[in-house]
Each structure stands twice: as structure tokens, then as C-alpha cells.
Amino acid sequence: xxxxxxxxxxxxxxxxxxxxxxxxxxxxxxxxxxxxxxxxxxxxxxxxxxxxxxxxxxxxxxxxxxxxxxxxxxxxxxxxxxxxxxxxxxxxxxxxxxxxxxxxxxxxxxxxxxxxxxxxxxxxxxxxxxxxxxxxxxxxxxxxxxxxxxxxxxxxxxxxxxxxxxxxxxxxxxxxxxxxxxxxxxxxxxxxxxxxxxxxxxxxxxxxxxxxxxxxxxxxxxxxxxxxxxxxxxxxxxxxxxxxxxxxxxxxxxxxxxxxxxxxxxxxxxxxxxxxxxxxxxxxxxxxxxxxxxxxxxxxxxxxxxxxxxxxxxxxxxxxxxxxxxxxxxxxxxxxxxxxxxxxxxxxxxxxxxxxxxxxxxxxxxxxxxxxxxxxxxxxxxxxxxxxx
Numbered sequence: 585x586x587x588x589x590x591x592x593x594x595x596x597x598x599x600x601x602x603x604x605x606x607x608x609x610x611x612x613x614x615x616x617x618x619x620x621x622x623x624x625x626x627x628x629x630x631x632x633x634x635x636x637x638x639x640x641x642x643x644x645x646x647x648x649x650x651x652x653x654x655x656x657x658x659x660x661x662x663x664x665x666x667x668x669x670x671x672x673x674x675x676x677x678x679x680x681x682x683x684x685x686x687x688x689x690x691x692x693x694x695x696x697x698x699x700x701x702x703x704x705x706x707x708x709x710x711x712x713x714x715x716x717x718x719x720x721x722x723x724x725x726x727x728x729x730x731x732x733x734x735x736x737x738x739x740x741x742x743x744x745x746x747x748x749x750x751x752x753x754x755x756x757x758x759x760x761x762x763x764x765x766x767x768x769x770x771x772x773x774x775x776x777x778x779x780x781x782x783x784x785x786x787x788x789x790x791x792x793x794x795x796x797x798x799x800x801x802x803x804x805x806x807x808x809x810x811x812x813x814x815x816x817x818x819x820x821x822x823x824x825x826x827x828x829x830x831x832x833x834x835x836x837x838x839x840x841x842x843x844x845x846x847x848x849x850x851x852x853x854x855x856x857x858x859x860x861x862x863x864x865x866x867x868x869x870x871x872x873x874x875x876x877x878x879x880x881x882x883x884x885x886x887x888x889x890x891x892x893x894x895x896x897x898x899x900x901x902x903x904x905x906x907x908x909x910x911x912x913x914x915x916x917x918x919x920x921x922x923x924x925x926x927x928x929x930x931x932x933x934x935x936x937x938x939x940x941x942x943x944x945x946x947x948x949x950x951x952x953x954x955x956x957x958x959x960x961x962x963x964x965x966x967x968x969x970x971x972x973x
Contacts, residue, residue: 628688743771
């Protein structure tokens with residue numbers, strides 16, 4: 585069978601600071617579009633790839649977590665004899681290809697649960713073509729012309745489900761409660777705030793630029809928002825916005841913001857520990873000085889991951905999909921064209937460049953490329969398009 589081009593992003597080696605472009609290596613290889621003998625699964629062409637904060641954790645050496653680290657490698661050091669151009673192998677052991685959530689089209693399959701042409705979402709490689717043998721982690725996408733396909737990576741994907749499960753299951757919200765969301769303009773935070781508003785809560789978010797603060801108030805419907813970088817006294821800032829205290833804190837950043845929130849929580853307040861993005865790249869983590877407030881205020885603080893609640897995923901798809909089609913929620917994406925952009929796109933995530941769910945996009949042909957570039961600039965909120973895929 586004739587080989588085809590297969591662009592890839594490889595993980596070069598474990599890191600201790602924020603990811604840089606040079607921690608990854610872009611490569612153009614080749615691959616045969618077939619499933620090798622002895623393998624069962626699906627061969628997919630990747631269309632969208634998501635840049636998520638959890639990828640930083642997979643770039644560290646082994647740590648006690650729910651998902652293993654990447655396998656380092658490069659175009660110069662990987663033993664290609666282990667697999668056909670990185671394609672037909674379990675990437676945890678030999679490929680070195682970065683892995684993350686993506687949207688793909690099935691090219692070939694020997695799994696009865698899938699057919700060529702199916703659109704699927706799940707973990708895949710940062711490359712044009714990937715052989716996926718763990719098909720239990722793939723979800724077939726039911727195409728709806730009123731919902732852009734890319735939203736199955738953000739709004740209806742892992743970030744959206746994280747917001748949904750974290751807010752409803754961990755935070756146990758009540759109408760009229762006061763909700764604070766950090767990193768509120770990110771892929772998770774923007775939806776948490778909107779769900780809280782729909783639930784009848786008072787919602788304030790924090791972000792790192794004036795543009796993001798304006799979006800929170802004018803696009804996502806938060807009651808108020810502030811730029812944490814302009815607040816030398818975070819605890820005092822929270823006191824201004826929550827004079828009677830915070831019932832629910834949806835924590836995406838940890839560090840000093842969490843410490844300040846602890847001082848402002850109400851009795852029996854709840855903190856959902858969703859992410860600690862401010863701590864990911866620190867060699868010495870910031871200490872939390874106000875943890876004692878958990879006791880007198882009887883605060884419940886709980887860490888979670890979205891996969892704890894997979895039994896709720898069908899309910900989530902129906903509910904959030906309907907809210908989006910009804911125009912009751914909006915969702916913002918930050919798209920970048922081409923796999924070549926992926927290393928810089930991921931690195932920029934940790935300097936706060938993104939607004940919304942950050943993705944890299946592939947185009948199958950010139951016509952599709954024009955459409956995807958259009959989306960980079962104009963696909964905000966309720967833009968509804970028919971996808972030519």
C-alpha cells in the first residue's frame with residue numbers, strides 16, 4: 585500500500601517548568617493507511633486537537649496520578665523498528681507522539697462498533713493519522729447541524745463535562761448562592777459561570793486581562809468580574825465583590841487565589857478543586873496559609889476529575905446541547921490552524937494567551953481550510969454552520 589504523509593508532534597523529554605515550543609518536535613513522516621495484522625481497533629484521520637492544561641502534568645516524570653506520563657522521544661532517537669512509522673503501536677511505550685483529546689474521522693476499522701466515515705472524539709495522537717486500539721475510550725459523534733463539530737471537543741467534550749460535573753455534583757448549588765470562578769474565561773470556567781447564572785446564582789469571575797474581564801460581563805453574562813493581576817490584595821478584592829462571603833468557589837488556579845478565597849468563604853461553603861494551573865510550573869509550590877478556615881467555617885473542599893462522573897455524560901450531552909441550541913449559553917473557542925502550530929499553542933496556554941477552549945485544526949482540502957480559518961476569527965457564541973467534512 586502506498587504511504588501517505590503523516591505530520592506529528594513528538595515529546596522530546598521530561599520538563600520541570602512551563603512547556604516551551606522546544607520541548608516538542610514537529611516532524612513530517614509517512615504512514616500506511618491500514619490496520620496491521622494482529623491489531624484490533626480503528627485508524628483515524630485527526631481533524632481537531634485540543635490543548636488542555638492536564639497535558640503539562642503528563643510531561644513530568646512518573647507521578648502518582650490518574651493518567652500516565654508521555655514517553656519521551658524524538659525523530660532522532662525513537663526506535664522506528666518497533667512500529668511502522670509510529671502508527672501501529674501503543675504510543676505509551678514506543679511512539680513519543682504527544683497525545684490529547686481530539687475529533688477524528690474513521691478511515692479503516694476492524695472493530696464492529698465503528699464504520700469508515702464515523703466521526704469520533706476521544707484520546708488520539710498529535711498527528712494526522714492515528715491507530716487507536718483502545719476503542720472503549722472513543723465516542724461516536726451524532727452530527728447536529730446546529731452545533732459546530734468543534735464544540736464536541738470543548739463545550740460538549742472534556743472541558744464542558746468538567747464544568748457540568750464539577751458544578752452540579754461537587755458544588756451542589758442552591759438558587760441564590762454566591763459563586764466565584766477563577767480562570768473564568770477558560771474552557772471550563774466560562775461554562776461554569778453560565779450554568780451558575782441559569783441556576784439563579786450570583787456569579788463573579790476572575791481573569792488576567794481587561795479583554796477577558798469584559799467578555800465575562802458582556803458575553804458570558806457574569807454579574808461581575810475583575811483582573812486579578814491588578815489586585816495586590818486578592819482577599820480584599822473578593823471582599824468587595826462578596827461582602828457577605830462566597831458560597832461556592834470553583835477553583836481552576838490554586839495558589840494565592842485559593843488562599844484568598846478561603847478567607848472569604850461562608851459557613852458550609854464548597855470549594856471544587858478542578859485545577860491548579862498556577863502551580864503547574866513551579867518547582868516549589870506555593871503554600872496555603874489559610875487552610876485552617878476549613879474548620880471554623882465547616883467548608884467542604886473536594887478535588888475531582890471528570891471521568892469520576894461518566895455515568896452522567898449522556899445527560900450532559902442532552903442538557904448542554906439543548907441549552908446551546910436554545911441560545912441560553914454561548915461558548916468561545918481559540919483555534920489555531922495546522923499541526924505545526926500545536927507546540928506554540930500549548931506553550932501559550934500557560935501564559936494566559938487563550939480565551940476559551942484552545943485547539944489546533946487540520947483541513948482536509950482547500951475549501952475546508954478556508955472554513956476553518958474563518959472560524960478562528962468569527963466563531964464565537966452561537967455561530968451555526970454546516971460542516972463540509
